[in-house]
Amino acid sequence: MMLHVPALLSKAQVQHIRERMQQEKQWISGTKTAGHQAQKIKNNLQLNTESELYINLNQFVTQTIKNNLLVQSFALARDILPPMFNCYQDGGTYGNHVDNAFQWSRLQQKNIRTDVSMTIFLSEPDEYEGGELIVEDSYGSHEVKLDAGDAILYPATSLHRVEPVTRGARIASFTWIQSIVKDDWQRSMLFNLDMTIIQLRQKIGDCEETLALTNHYHNLLRQWGEV
Missing domain, CATH: 1.20.5 (Single alpha-helices involved in coiled-coils or other helix-helix interfaces)
Known part of the structure; x- marks a missing residue:
């Protein structure tokens, strides 16, 4: 099952995040946080998790996720991994893959099981071409390209990919949630x-x-x- 959460972040909040990102260019290759197999199909940029900017933004987005009642009802979160931020441009893409079953959280100093995947769009659809999130599972194949500030949640067991971005830049935040209900x-x-x-x-x-x-x-x- 998938869940579309409209306006998880307001337009003003999205604008603030984007302005901060433009002021401090601290993007690194997304392959640095990918496993051996994922490195072959992953071509994007990610905000450096060692930067002060990342620490501030991830804390803000985490609190926003925790405060959203619709997300709470859907995910029944036990733990939320610190959200990260990525950028796809110049043909950037991420091929078909399933997320790792566990992700290490440096903040919580423990492994967190990835039950629910979550993407928060930070670019408007008309700012870029391509970049659709394609999610495939027993509930069908779904193409997702949402307004800035909107979020999509889906089972982390789903096969998914990000189509190549052929114009502009697709900026988003993403994270995983361990639910108190595994199934x-x-x-x-x-x-x-x-x-x-x-x-x-x-x-x-x-x-x-x-x-x-x-x-x-x-x-x-x-x-x-x-x-």
């Missing part, structure tokens, strides 16, 4: 149930039926969740 199907069920409960509350309030569904939701979360 994607179970997370999808819980998310759909949570959205249904919210819609019912808006229509009919906290009646006996909505309270019963809420009890079912928490009992399923108790059954499937891990702490």
Whole structure:
């Protein structure tokens, strides 16, 4: 299951991030953070994670992710890897791949299981040509190219790629989330149930039926969740 989160970052927040990136050019080759196999198909730039700019931006984006209720309901986050930032230009691309099952977090000093992948677009669609995120899984093949500030979340088990950017620059932030519910199907069920409960509350309030569904939701979360 995929989730489109509109305006995770406001236009003003995106503009601030982009202005900071222009003032401090601290981009390095994306192959420096890629494994041996990924180096053969990865051609992009990434913001240097040793820079002060990166530290400031990643803290801001992390807090924004944590504060978003839709992301919370969908991902049921236990841990969020510090977001990174990349840039595709001049034919930059990333071929078909599946993300590593675990990523080391220097900040938390532990491995984090990658259950949910997340991309936050920081360039408007008309700023570049190509650069579509293609996600393929049992739920089909999806082409993603969103407005600046919008985010897409999808299972990290999905095969995905970034098409070559033939004009302009595609700038984005990306991260992975370890969920308290490991199984994607179970997370999808819980998310759909949570959205249904919210819609019912808006229509009919906290009646006996909505309270019963809420009890079912928490009992399923108790059954499937891990702490």
